[in-house]
Amino acid sequence: MGDTQTPEDYRNFQIDQDPYSYVLRTFCNRWKPFILHAISVDKNIRFNRFTKQLPISEKVLSENLRELEADELIIRTVYPEVPPRVEYSLTPQGREVCRMLRMLYDWGWHEMKRRRLPIDPLGEMWHGYRKPEESVMNEPYKKSR
Amino acid sequence: MGDTQTPEDYRNFQIDQDPYSYVLRTFCNRWKPFILHAISVDKNIRFNRFTKQLPISEKVLSENLRELEADELIIRTVYPEVPPRVEYSLTPQGREVCRMLRMLYDWGWHEMKRRRLPIDPLGEMWHGYRKPEESVMNEPYKKSR
DNA sequence: CAGTATCCTTAGGGATACTG
DNA sequence: CAGTATCCCTAAGGATACTG
Secondary structure, rough: OOOOOHHHHOOOOHHHHHHHHHHHHHHHHHHHHHHHHHHOOOEEEEEEHHHHHHHOHHHHHHHHHHHHHHHHEHHHEEEOOOOOEEEEEEEEHHHHHHHHHHHHHHHHHHHHHHHHOOOOOHHHHOOOOOOOOOOOOOOOOOOOO | OOOOOOOHHOOOOOOOOOOOHHHHHHHHOHHHHHHHHHHHOOOOOOOHHHHHOOOOHHHHHHHHHHHHHOOOOEEEEEEEEOOOEEEEEEOOOHHHHHHHHHHHHHHHHHHHHHHOOOOOOOOOHHHOOOOOOOOHOOOOOOOOO
């Protein structure tokens, strides 16, 4: 379907149109793996819950949620109540991504073990590498400092 | 094995010690997927070949290769000749990473198709989504401009 | 509650010149 | 050939205050 490209066309490499780059900007920044994982565990999670579970600023959280929504990995549902309630959930694509992220986490975990690097215990609890403690997982991060 | 942590310990979330972060900094930046893939295809690839296949500056390429080596994903072999010859190859861990990157690429490719986004044809050739043309793949990137 | 709006800092990457 | 060494720039993220 119109795929008659010359070698010269190919040489004009557009990195931003490569699937690697798409993947990186879609879910491989500092916070998106954590955000997606939080949604996968806590269905219908609300805005404030993120900020209690992750040391992320509201600005950055908001930006990331908007991007994830635009990329169709999550759905934002607004309930017209007072005070407002907004819930976030995964799309089918978002669930696929979570499966891949799971693989990445597992690889990273084993690799860090192999290299004897310290591993954050909270993530381990969330991913089944450590006995869970509800009291901690419900609100792990203190806004202190 | 000394894993007696209090809830307060857990609350002190160290994002840099989480496997997600480890994965991101190990092989999820702008160029590492391309570099690793280039090595996986062209065993014993040399420094200059990267710069001909990717629009990457020598500085950034060098930095990335050093990091990949430090993280034990690639091996750097120096042959004491004149002029010097240095070859890069994958470690077993590097090959594992390439397998995961393959999954990410495939997901990204399908997702971009689904969303009707333009996909760079050169990457498609390298990943088997498009009929390969040797002449282009051997030196796709022109240093012009 | 669920966010914006501002302002600020830093790390990652790009361009270019140079070297053993 | 296989890199350093410089200098520069932008995008991502952080801190904080404010709002419907």
